[in-house]
Amino acid sequence: MCGIAGLMAPQPVGDATAIIARMAATLHSRGPDAQGIWVADDSRVAFGHRRLAIVDLSEAGRQPMESRSGRYSITFNGEIYNYQQIRSELEQAGVAPAWRGHSDTEVLLAAIEHWGVDATLQRAVGMFALGLWDRQNQQLHLTRDRFGEKPLYFGWSGGTFLFASELKAICAWPGFTRTIDRDALALLMRYLAVPAPHSIFQGVYKLEPGCILTLTGAPPAQAPRTPPRAGSSYETLEIRRWWSLAERFSAGFNDQFTDEGKALTTLETGLNAAVALQSQADVPLGVFLSGGIDSSLIAALMQHQSSQRVRSFTVGSEHSEYDESGHARAVAAHLGTDHYELFVTDADAKAVIPALPTMYDEPFADSSQIPTHLVSRAARQHVTVALSGDGGDEIFGGYNRYLFGSSLWNKASRVPFPLRQLLARGVGQVPGDVWDRLLSGANARHVGYKVHKVSNAIVGARTFDDYYRHVISEWHTPELVLGQGGAAAHDDHDVISTLECNDPTARMMFADAMHYLPDDILCKVDRAAMAISLETRAPFLDHRVAEVAWRLPMQMRIRGRTGKWALREILYRHVPQALIERPKAGFGVPIDAWLRGPLRDWAESLLDDRRIRAEGYFNPELVRAAWTKHLKGGRNLMQRLWPILMFQAWQEHWLGERAIR
Helix, strand or coil: CEEEEEEECCCCCCCHHHHHHHHHHCCHHHCECEEEEEECCCCCEEEEEEECCCCCCCHHHCCCEECCCCCEEEEEEEEECCHHHHHHHHHHCCCCCCCCCCCHHHHHHHHHHHHCHHHHHHHCCEEEEEEEEECCCCEEEEEECCCCCCCCEEEEECCEEEEECCHHHHHCCCCCCCEECHHHHHHHHHHCCCCCCCCCECCEEECCCCEEEEEECCCCCCCCCCCCCCCCEECCEEEEECCCHHHHHHHHHCCCCCCHHHHHHHHHHHHHHHHHHHCCCCCCEEEECCCCHHHHHHHHHHHHHCCCCCEEEEEEECCHHHCCHHHHHHHHHHHCCEEEEEEECHHHHHHHHHHHHHHCCCCCCCCCHHHHHHHHHHHHCCCCEEECCCCHHHHHCCCHHHHHHHHHHHHHCCCCHHHHHHHHHHHHHCCHHHHHHHCHHHCCCCHHHHHHHHHHHHCCCCCHHHHHHHHCCCCCCHHHHECCCCCCCCCCCCCHHHCCCCCHHHHHHHHHHHHHHHHHHHHHHHHHHHCCCCEEECHHHCHHHHHHHCCCCHHHHCECCECCHHHHHHHCCCCCHHHCCCCCCCCCCCHHHHHHCCCHHHHHHHCCHHHHHHHCCECHHHHHHHHHHHHHCCCCCHHHHHHHHHHHHHHHHHCHHHCEC
């Protein structure tokens, strides 16, 4: 795991070495072990690299790296898990170079020389983002892994094309102008994260998962007016998909398993293979363990394959409704892992908040970022790599919206639209704490907030796709909360309506895998872990496992009101059902209560009416109304306030007096 940065200029850059070194230095936490610089002979192209040594700890694994022929230079972030298999293929074909070491980067370069870029990517099993310079064709290639586990930004400044793992490296380019993209800000209000291909800055974008960007010759002199996405071209720039989640999803949906026994066997075989591949490293390795379905299954398969006790990690909370450490402890005891438990106080969690703007280069408002960083910090004291259960919910059907969304909409849609709006608004008028008391037997957290969220989703929804969009949105109409001149919140990343599949639950799962997974979940984990130089790996996101999952009939993913049925069946072969069965809890901290208590002064300063008016990003009346309602305690509006607070804290750190409005 590493940090990468690079540039491509229309003319030679006189101080390219110093500039790229400065860009790479900002990525120190992603790669604390070494820094490398490569500059092309004509000084138009330069790569920087920060290394976190995982495979081949020797100097032979240093980057940027050149291929044996000298045709290609690469700066690479990530892991190719099956690099040994690719290496053997090259050797058997008689085309392997005289190996300098045993790194996956060297194998990747040799494979590209033999098969080409696309064919090599199709063979690669892994998570990655990379920059590749082809001297022969005078082309720069940027590419990102299938699910978007590793980040990759690109953009323009003064006619120079820049790319990096994080925005802070691009900001290090001399004269880079930090101008807020108000469309991106609107999307942040809606989704709590800035979705690809947008970024918070004008002229800078994210490469979408499974895509390859190619620049031939000189880069365009300036950024395109609209975010470049898969299938688009702009002067000398082209972006295309080298792997399509939509195609694989449709292929699986049209080739469903008919034999449950065969399906479970195929899935378990694939999961075992993925865990085995991702358990290879030349450094200490462990697993996150919450005691839930996903992490428990990964831990169980790891321990089953290992001759030594696997190290597992969890965090406990002083708030019982958020504390899953007891469940994790019981699972760890049954599996026989070497279990580490960090008990986190409110003070520990709150101390993370001031560091969030530096961890997340653009405003990010999924509050589970806080416990994710804390468990990563606990793991980093003992290991350099940790496996996780990320991806299990989106691929195997774990979210409540999959369990209840379709049936709830079927009932609601039978009610005439005007009456439905009236009923939903009536539900919303009942304070959240009243719903909490009325439905306390539901054994779930924040019942009132969830009731309000569903009722708000129903208001204005005329189709199921509308309902889904509202469910995943916090501010349904972000333009209302934005200040004068705010964007119209044009949502150009809606994919649910493009899928040729009539199953509403499958449509939601596809949309979540396309956007919520990479834009929120994987971003959250990557930044939270890499801030303290911990590599995380997600076996559920081995694309071959996902392709098996998409062949599972819906009743093998969701059976009755139980999600992730197939994963449960495999897990129960390793862990007693009694240790696992409990309501889904999620991963959080009581920020809603903190905002009324110990975080109130911090929030008040960020939401100060005079400040909001002076900055001009938000509608001060609407912000103040939401803040006042939350403080009164009847309604939990934390999810609406948190993206505003995270943007305010972020811009205070990154823009300060230089804010451009």
